Amino acid sequence: xxxxxxxxxxxxxxxxxxxxxxxxxxxxxFGNVVLxxxxxxxxxxxxxxxxERRHGRRDPLVVLVEDGGLRAVDPLAGEVRWWRxxxxxxxxxxxxxxxxxxxxxxxxxxxxxxxxxxxFRVPLPGEAITGLTVTGATVVATxxxxxxxxxxxxxxxxxxxxxxxxxxxxxxxxxxxxxxKLVWVPQGRQVLxxxxxxxxxLARVDAPETGPDAPWIERVDVQGHAILAGRSEHxxxxxxxxxxxxxxxxxxxxxxxxxxxxxxxxxxxxxxGERTRLWIDFPADAGPPREAVLLGRRAVVAFxxxxxxxxxxxxxxxxxxxxxxxxALDVGEHRVTLVREDGSLVVLARDxxxxxxxxxxxxxxxxALVLDMGHEPVSTEGRPxxxxxxxxxxxxxxxxxxxxxxxxxxxxxxxxxxxxDEAPSAxxxxxxxxxxxxxxxxxxxxxxxxxxxxDLTHGAWGTEDDADASLRALSRRASFLHDEHPIxxxxxxxxxxxxxxxxxxxxxxxxxxxxxxxxDLTEIARAIVVIDHPTALEGxxxxxxxxxxxxxxxxxxxALQLCIDFLxxxxxxxxxxxxDATLARAVLHEVWSDPFTDPSLRAYIGxxxxxxxxxxxxxxLPPQLPEVLHMGL
Amino acid sequence: MGPRLPHVVLLALTLTPVAAWARGPALAPAAEAxxxxxxxxxxxxxxxxxxxxGKRLAEQVQRGLPPAVLAVLLDVLGDRPRGDxxxxxxxxxxxxRPEIRARAIVAWAALxxxxxxxxxxxxxxxxxxxxxxxxxxxxxxxxxxxSDAVVQALAARDGEIxxxxxxxxxxxxxxxxxxGEADR
Numbered sequence: 001x002x003x004x005x006x007x008x009x010x011x012x013x014x015x016x017x018x019x020x021x022x023x024x025x026x027x028x029x030f031g032n033v034v035l036x037x038x039x040x041x042x043x044x045x046x047x048x049x050x051x052e053r054r055h056g057r058r059d060p061l062v063v064l065v066e067d068g069g070l071r072a073v074d075p076l077a078g079e080v081r082w083w084r085x086x087x088x089x090x091x092x093x094x095x096x097x098x099x100x101x102x103x104x105x106x107x108x109x110x111x112x113x114x115x116x117x118x119x120f121r122v123p124l125p126g127e128a129i130t131g132l133t134v135t136g137a138t139v140v141a142t143x144x145x146x147x148x149x150x151x152x153x154x155x156x157x158x159x160x161x162x163x164x165x166x167x168x169x170x171x172x173x174x175x176x177x178x179x180x181k182l183v184w185v186p187q188g189r190q191v192l193x194x195x196x197x198x199x200x201x202l203a204r205v206d207a208p209e210t211g212p213d214a215p216w217i218e219r220v221d222v223q224g225h226a227i228l229a230g231r232s233e234h235x236x237x238x239x240x241x242x243x244x245x246x247x248x249x250x251x252x253x254x255x256x257x258x259x260x261x262x263x264x265x266x267x268x269x270x271x272x273g274e275r276t277r278l279w280i281d282f283p284a285d286a287g288p289p290r291e292a293v294l295l296g297r298r299a300v301v302a303f304x305x306x307x308x309x310x311x312x313x314x315x316x317x318x319x320x321x322x323x324x325x326x327x328a329l330d331v332g333e334h335r336v337t338l339v340r341e342d343g344s345l346v347v348l349a350r351d352x353x354x355x356x357x358x359x360x361x362x363x364x365x366x367x368a369l370v371l372d373m374g375h376e377p378v379s380t381e382g383r384p385x386x387x388x389x390x391x392x393x394x395x396x397x398x399x400x401x402x403x404x405x406x407x408x409x410x411x412x413x414x415x416x417x418x419x420x421d422e423a424p425s426a427x428x429x430x431x432x433x434x435x436x437x438x439x440x441x442x443x444x445x446x447x448x449x450x451x452x453x454x455d456l457t458h459g460a461w462g463t464e465d466d467a468d469a470s471l472r473a474l475s476r477r478a479s480f481l482h483d484e485h486p487i488x489x490x491x492x493x494x495x496x497x498x499x500x501x502x503x504x505x506x507x508x509x510x511x512x513x514x515x516x517x518x519x520d521l522t523e524i525a526r527a528i529v530v531i532d533h534p535t536a537l538e539g540x541x542x543x544x545x546x547x548x549x550x551x552x553x554x555x556x557x558x559a560l561q562l563c564i565d566f567l568x569x570x571x572x573x574x575x576x577x578x579x580d581a582t583l584a585r586a587v588l589h590e591v592w593s594d595p596f597t598d599p600s601l602r603a604y605i606g607x608x609x610x611x612x613x614x615x616x617x618x619x620x621l622p623p624q625l626p627e628v629l630h631m632g633l
Numbered sequence: 634m635g636p637r638l639p640h641v642v643l644l645a646l647t648l649t650p651v652a653a654w655a656r657g658p659a660l661a662p663a664a665e666a667x668x669x670x671x672x673x674x675x676x677x678x679x680x681x682x683x684x685x686x687g688k689r690l691a692e693q694v695q696r697g698l699p700p701a702v703l704a705v706l707l708d709v710l711g712d713r714p715r716g717d718x719x720x721x722x723x724x725x726x727x728x729x730r731p732e733i734r735a736r737a738i739v740a741w742a743a744l745x746x747x748x749x750x751x752x753x754x755x756x757x758x759x760x761x762x763x764x765x766x767x768x769x770x771x772x773x774x775x776x777x778x779x780s781d782a783v784v785q786a787l788a789a790r791d792g793e794i795x796x797x798x799x800x801x802x803x804x805x806x807x808x809x810x811x812x813g814e815a816d817r
Contacts, residue, residue, distance in 0.1 A: 478760055479758050480757070480758050480759060480760050480765065480787075480790065480791070481757060481758045481786060481787065481790065482758075483790070485760075512727060513727070514727050514728060514729050514731075514734060514759075514760075515759075515760040516729075544697075545695065545696055545697040546697055546728070547697070547729065548697050549697050549698060549699045549700075550699065550700050550729075550730070552700075552730065553729055553730075590696065591697070594696070594697065595667065596667075596668075596671075596697070596698065596699050
C-alpha cells in the first residue's frame with residue numbers, strides 16, 4: 001500500500017524547501033520522525049525537481065539499529081528491504097533518499113534508503129558527535145571539538161559527504177535541528193539560527209530564562225510545524241521567539257519521562273533510557289500541548305494534558321503481552337508505531353490504541369528510526385472512534401496490576417490519570433493501592449508506586465477545574481441578616497467532581513444546616529457519597545440519627561438514603577480494624593433497630609446492613625418497641 | 634412568661650398541637666400511642682432534676698427522637714430550664730423543622746440573660762419569617778442593648794419586624810413609655 005502525502009503538509013514542506021535538489025524531507029533522531037514529503041526520486045536521483053516532489057508519495061520504512069548494522073523493513077509489505085552491516089554508534093537520521101548514521105571511528109555513513117547501498121562513509125571533524133540532523137541535501141552535525149573546550153558545527157553534502165561549512169564555538173553545542181533553509185543549533189542558553197548552505201548566522205535567540213542558573217538548552221526538535229528548543233521537561237517555541245511575540249517557556253509535569261532527554265555532550269546511541277520516553281503533540285500555535293504519549297518499556301499510555309502541563313485524562317493504554325520491551329515509539333498523524341526489542345512491529349490506531357497491524361521480528365534491536373508511518377487515515381468502518389471510558393480504566397488498572405518493576409514510570413502516570421478520573425471506581429482502585437490491597441508484593445517498585453499513590457491521595461481527586469471557586473462558594477452559609485441564600489446543589493455536584501477532601505466539612509455543615517433546601521440536601525448527600533471521605537462520618541451519623549424518625553425529612557429528599565449508603569461504604573471492612581467502620585456499623589444498626597425509624601428507611605437499611613449485623617438483625621425482625629430499655633428507664 | 638407577653642406569636646409556633654404536625658402523615662394508632670408513651674417518659678425525665686435524668690435525655694436526643702417527642706421535651710425545658718441540657722437545646726436550634734427550632738430557641742433563651750441574647754441573635758438570622766418574629770418577641774421578654782441592636786438590624790431587613798417595631802414605638806409614645814415597654 002502506498003500512502004499519499006496530505007496536501008497541506010506537502011505544501012508547507014515545499015515552502016520550506018528553497019533549492020532545487022534540496023529534498024524537503026526531515027527526519028529527527030530517536031524515532032520521532034516527520035518526513036513531510038516524498039518522491040518518486042529513485043536511488044541516486046538527487047536531482048529530483050520540485051514539480052516531481054509535488055506529486056511525490058510517501059515511502060514508509062523502519063530502520064532497525066542492530067548490534068551489527070542497520071536493517072530496513074518495509075512495514076506495509078512486511079518484508080526486509082535491506083541489511084547493511086555497520087558499526088553504528090549514534091542515532092541515524094534520514095531524508096527522502098538516504099539514511100545517515102554516525103559510525104565507529106567518528107565517521108558518518110550514508111546509505112541509500114531504497115537499496116541499502118553505502119553511498120559514502122566520511123570522517124567527521126572533532127572528537128565525538130553530539131547530534132545530527134538533515135535538511136534537504138545538507139547534513140549538519142554538532143561535535144565535541146578536537147581543541148580542548150571547543151565545539152564545532154559542521155555541514156556536509158548529503159549527496160557525497162563533502163564538507164560544506166563549519167563553525168567553531170567556545171561553548172558546548174547541543175543537538176541541532178533543521179527545517180527549510182535554517183539550521184538551529186543550541187549553544188549554551190541561546191539557539192543560533194544558521195543558514196543551511198553557508199553556515200552564516202542569521203539570528204540568535206535567547207532562552208526565556210536567562211539568569212546564571214538557567215539551564216542550558218540541550219536540543220532543538222522539529223515536530224510538525226513546531227520548532228522547539230528544550231531541555232528535560234522545559235522548552236520554548238523558536239518561531240514565537242523570532243516572530244516578535246516573545247518566547248514563553250513551557251513545561252510538563254516532571255517525573256514520568258522527559259521529552260527533551262539530556263545527553264551531556266555526546267550522542268550515546270540508542271540506549272536503555274529511550275525505552276521510557278515521552279512524546280508530546282506540540283500545537284502549531286505555540287500554545288500549551290494537549291496530547292502526549294508515554295512509552296514505558298512494555299506499556300504505552302496516550303493521554304490529554306491540562307493547560308498547566310499535568311496529565312488530565314487517559315485516552316487509551318497498551319500493554320505488551322510478554323516481557324519484550326519497546327525500543328522505539330513513533331507517533332504519526334493517525335497511527336502509533338512501536339518497535340520492540342525483537343524487531344517486531346506493532347501498529348496502533350492513534351485515536352483508540354486499537355492494534356491495527358503486527359509484524360514479526362527476529363533479531364535483537366537497540367533502537368529504530370521510523371520513517372513516514374502513520375499518516376494514512378485509519379478506516380473508521382466497523383471500529384469505534386474512541387474507547388469507552390470504562391475500557392480505558394480497565395487498561396490502566398491492568399498496567400498498574402502488572403508486577404514488572406520496569407513499568408514503574410508508566411504505572412505512576414496511570415495512577416495519576418486514574419486519580420484524576422471522575423469515576424468512583426477509578427478512585428477506589430487508587431485508594432486500594434494506597435492501602436496496600438493492590439500490589440502488596442515486596443520490592444522497591446511496589447513500595448515506590450505506593451508512596452506515589454499515597455501522595456496522590458493526599459491531594460485533590462478529579463480534574464480540579466473551577467474547584468477553588470466552588471470551594472469558596474460552598475463556604476457561604478444561609479443567613480437572613482447577611483442576605484446569603486446559597487444554592488448548594490450545583491456546587492455540591494462541582495465539588496464532587498473535584499473530590500477534594502477539604503470540601504467535606506463544608507458539605508457536612510450544609511447537610512446539617514436547617515436552611516438547606518430539600519433539593520440541595522440530596523445533592524449534598526450524593527457528593528458526600530461520591531467523595532467517600534471518612535471525615536464526613538461524624539456529620540453524616542448526626543444527620544441520620546437526628547432525622548431517621550422524622551417522616552417529613554425522610555420523605556422530602558433522598559438525602560437519608562444516600563447517607564445510609566455512605567455509612568454502609570464506611571462500615572465495609574478495609575483491611576485493618578478502623579474506628580470509623582465501627583462507628584458506621586453502630587449507627588446503622590442502631591437506626592435499623594430503633595422502633596421510631598421511618599418504616600421506609602428501615603426497609604432501605606435492612607438489606608444493606610453489614611454482613612455480621614444482618615444475621616443479628618434478621619433474628620430480631622420485626623423490631624419491637626423497647627421504649628423502656630430505649631429510654632434507660 | 635410575663636403577663637403582657639404576646640402569646641399569640643409563641644402559640645403559633647411553639648404550641649401547635651403535637652398531633653397536628655410533629656408525627657408525620659401516616660402513623661398508625663399503635664405508633665401514635667407509642668409516641669405518646671415515650672413523650673410521657675421524656676416529660677418525667679425532663680422534670681426530674683437528677684443529673685442522671687439529664688444525661689439520659691441528652692443521650693437519647695443525640696440518638697434521635699420523633700419530632701413530637703422533641704416538642705414535648707422542649708416545651709418542658711422552656712418552662713423549666715435546666716443547665717445540664719444546654720448543649721442539647723442549642724443543638725436542636727438547628728433542626729430542620731421550624732417548629733422544633735422555635736421551641737429550642739425559647740428554651741435556650743429561658744436559660745438566662747446571656748443565653749437569651751444568643752438565642753435572639755440566632756432567631757433573627759433564621760430564614761423562617763416566623764422564627765424571626767420570635768426574635769422580636771424574645772427581645773421584648775429579655776431586653777438588653779445587644780438584643781435591641783439585633784432587632785434594629787432585623788427591622789432594617791424585615792418589613793414585618795419593622796412594622797412591629799414601629800407599632801411598638803407608636804404605642805409607647807402614646808402611653809409615654811420608652812419603646813418596647815408598652816407591651817410588657
